[in-house]
Amino acid sequence: MIRVAVDAMGGDFSYPPILQGCIDALKEKKDFSIILVGDEEALRKGIPSNLLDRISFVDTKDVFLMEENSTDVLKRKESSIYKAVELVRNKQADAVVSAGHSGATMSLATIRLGRVKGVDRPAIATLMPSVTGRILVLDVGANVDCESENLLQFAIMGEAYAKEVMGIKEPKIGLLSNGEEDCKGNKLTKESHKLLKNMKNFVGNIEGGHIFSGECDVVVCDGFTGNILLKTAEGTVGIFTKLLRSEISQSNFAKLGYILSKKAFKSLKRHLDYDQYGGAPLLGVNQCTIISHGKSNEIAIKNAIFQALKFAKSNINENIENEIKSMY
Amino acid sequence: MIRVAVDAMGGDFSYPPILQGCIDALKEKKDFSIILVGDEEALRKGIPSNLLDRISFVDTKDVFLMEENSTDVLKRKESSIYKAVELVRNKQADAVVSAGHSGATMSLATIRLGRVKGVDRPAIATLMPSVTGRILVLDVGANVDCESENLLQFAIMGEAYAKEVMGIKEPKIGLLSNGEEDCKGNKLTKESHKLLKNMKNFVGNIEGGHIFSGECDVVVCDGFTGNILLKTAEGTVGIFTKLLRSEISQSNFAKLGYILSKKAFKSLKRHLDYDQYGGAPLLGVNQCTIISHGKSNEIAIKNAIFQALKFAKSNINENIENEIKSMY
Numbered sequence: 186m187i188r189v190a191v192d193a194m195g196g197d198f199s200y201p202p203i204l205q206g207c208i209d210a211l212k213e214k215k216d217f218s219i220i221l222v223g224d225e226e227a228l229r230k231g232i233p234s235n236l237l238d239r240i241s242f243v244d245t246k247d248v249f250l251m252e253e254n255s256t257d258v259l260k261r262k263e264s265s266i267y268k269a270v271e272l273v274r275n276k277q278a279d280a281v282v283s284a285g286h287s288g289a290t291m292s293l294a295t296i297r298l299g300r301v302k303g304v305d306r307p308a309i310a311t312l313m314p315s316v317t318g319r320i321l322v323l324d325v326g327a328n329v330d331c332e333s334e335n336l337l338q339f340a341i342m343g344e345a346y347a348k349e350v351m352g353i354k355e356p357k358i359g360l361l362s363n364g365e366e367d368c369k370g371n372k373l374t375k376e377s378h379k380l381l382k383n384m385k386n387f388v389g390n391i392e393g394g395h396i397f398s399g400e401c402d403v404v405v406c407d408g409f410t411g412n413i414l415l416k417t418a419e420g421t422v423g424i425f426t427k428l429l430r431s432e433i434s435q436s437n438f439a440k441l442g443y444i445l446s447k448k449a450f451k452s453l454k455r456h457l458d459y460d461q462y463g464g465a466p467l468l469g470v471n472q473c474t475i476i477s478h479g480k481s482n483e484i485a486i487k488n489a490i491f492q493a494l495k496f497a498k499s500n501i502n503e504n505i506e507n508e509i510k511s512m513y
Numbered sequence: 514m515i516r517v518a519v520d521a522m523g524g525d526f527s528y529p530p531i532l533q534g535c536i537d538a539l540k541e542k543k544d545f546s547i548i549l550v551g552d553e554e555a556l557r558k559g560i561p562s563n564l565l566d567r568i569s570f571v572d573t574k575d576v577f578l579m580e581e582n583s584t585d586v587l588k589r590k591e592s593s594i595y596k597a598v599e600l601v602r603n604k605q606a607d608a609v610v611s612a613g614h615s616g617a618t619m620s621l622a623t624i625r626l627g628r629v630k631g632v633d634r635p636a637i638a639t640l641m642p643s644v645t646g647r648i649l650v651l652d653v654g655a656n657v658d659c660e661s662e663n664l665l666q667f668a669i670m671g672e673a674y675a676k677e678v679m680g681i682k683e684p685k686i687g688l689l690s691n692g693e694e695d696c697k698g699n700k701l702t703k704e705s706h707k708l709l710k711n712m713k714n715f716v717g718n719i720e721g722g723h724i725f726s727g728e729c730d731v732v733v734c735d736g737f738t739g740n741i742l743l744k745t746a747e748g749t750v751g752i753f754t755k756l757l758r759s760e761i762s763q764s765n766f767a768k769l770g771y772i773l774s775k776k777a778f779k780s781l782k783r784h785l786d787y788d789q790y791g792g793a794p795l796l797g798v799n800q801c802t803i804i805s806h807g808k809s810n811e812i813a814i815k816n817a818i819f820q821a822l823k824f825a826k827s828n829i830n831e832n833i834e835n836e837i838k839s840m841y
Contacts, residue, residue, distance in 0.1 A: 362737075
């Protein structure tokens with residue numbers, strides 16, 4: 186039975202949505218248990234008695250806050266995130282999920298769990314919606330300055346995740362660039378292109394505008410560019426919705442139209458919401474770490490736990506290690 | 514009277530939309546004339562006789578094609594884009610507009626017109642919609658690898674354009690980065706932040722998601738990142754529309770709703786369309802060069818010409834030169 190350690194106190198809204206997400210996950214799937222790390226007294230009150238045999242507790246009151254400096258977390262051994270990661274390190278849990286300080290989680294996971302053999306830098310991967318389904322983009326923030334070797338490793342890690350966790354047999358790998366032609370790119374992507382060409386499933390450069398068209402399953406970039414990509418896409422959906430709402434409010438016909446189409450809008454929102462994707466796996470560290478958004482609601486937490494289960498059951502890290510070995 | 518040289522043959526659809534854009538522009542504003550560079554016989558046929566006194570021709574049959582290598586354009590002295598730029602160089606025109614090969618236009622403008630004193634690298638600036646109006650983003654493609662000095666110069670050029678052409682008195686300048694805090698960024702943006710801090714109107718880092726919120730009037734980045742930003746925003750609008758249409762088609766209620774809201778959608782589309790923005794000014798070269806999208810329709814061409822008029826009447830290049838001088 187897989188054991189998932191959950192940092193119950195991290196996140197912008199403290200424990201209520203996290204606890205609810207855990208309860209919903211336990212109700213929906215049977216083959217796992219949860220270790221809640223946080224204020225045991227408060228947490229215990231909210232749990233239905235029939236689920237208590239699948240939940241255990243590690244009691245702590247200390248929370249590492251969003252505004253703190255991520256490197257300080259290594260000294261905060263009583264914090265919920267530190268204790269949650271230690272459970273994985275000590276083989277008392279198989280995976281950790283946190284909606285707390287993402288930089289702190291990443292530092293702890295990298296240092297306390299260690300990197301997969303051959304990986305120079307772990308990467309944060311995120312799922313984004315596409316016309317045909319979902320694409321995995323990495324890195325989206327861990328490494329703002331990269332070398333081409335890093336991008337090659339990201340590609341290998343992304344491919345392994347797509348195969349093992351997303352269930353895609355032959356995932357198509359693309360390199361984010363400013364044009365589709367091989368000659369397009371900046372210094373980093375041009376060099377990376379030469380290395381990626383050796384991968385069987387590499388389909389070449391992909392432009393920002395084609396990310397969502399389903400041409401690729403995995404898109405590789407440095408963490409700075411990945412962050413710009415992710416935030417721009419979110420921001421564009423935001424302004425689109427805002428402007429549309431403002432246009433619609435100017436006519437009663439349009440208002441009525443909006444009411445009639447509301448279900449379609451809701452369904453679209455669900456497709457685009459990060460809640461559905463759960464969290465971002467940290468790839469390249471030993472064991473499984475899922476980094477959830479600070480604003481995660483119970484749906485996002487539930488899906489992050491499900492992602493952790495799939496990851497923990499897979500052979501992704503062996504796969505990454507072997508692939509990297511075979512490339513050198 | 515301002516004289517605008519128009520490359521009538523560049524662009525994906527050859528001369529018809531370009532010619533129509535010129536005619537529409539001449540009808541709407543009186544204080545300028547156009548020099549059409551291209552196949553005179555074909556072009557002359559489409560022009561109403563009452564406009565012929567404000568149009569002159571430079572006849573040529575050679576067109577520099579989109580698939581050609583931009584550096585080759587320097588040898589293609591008979592091509593419409595080469596001849597159009599030469600008109601500006603020889604003071605026979607005050608501005609040039611082209612929807613042809615953008616790399617070729619940039620090379621020609623930089624080499625034949627020369628750079629503004631103090632500018633190391635010209636930049637392509639583009640207007641994007643925001644909640645409050647429009648923002649200018651530069652560079653969006655000319656310079657894929659940059660130094661911090663380049664980004665400082667882009668900021669100065671963008672500020673000058675916002676003041677002189679967009680009519681914003683104190684344009685707020687932002688630096689595109691992966692977080693708002695001063696400490697966030699990659700090597701390039703961290704170094705650039707230190708230089709930009711010396712500008713009075715610099716408001717700090719801005720994230721991809723806040724670009725459209727109206728916090729800034731000018732956003733500065735390297736050309737690679739700018740391209741990713743621009744294309745991702747376009748791509749997101751594309752997938753949003755596509756998914757919404759697919760959701761709406763699944764229910765008759767929603768279909769009716771869409772019909773009722775159609776005007777609102779159209780108005781939104783107009784706000785987001787690049788046609789309304791006309792073209793991208795090439796900043797940092799002597800005289801005015803407006804680079805239009807290869808797929809420009811007549812509205813885009815008309816607006817590109819209007820942009821050229823404003824640019825040509827302004828003191829933007831003196832302004833850039835003086836500002837750069839004062840920074841060193």
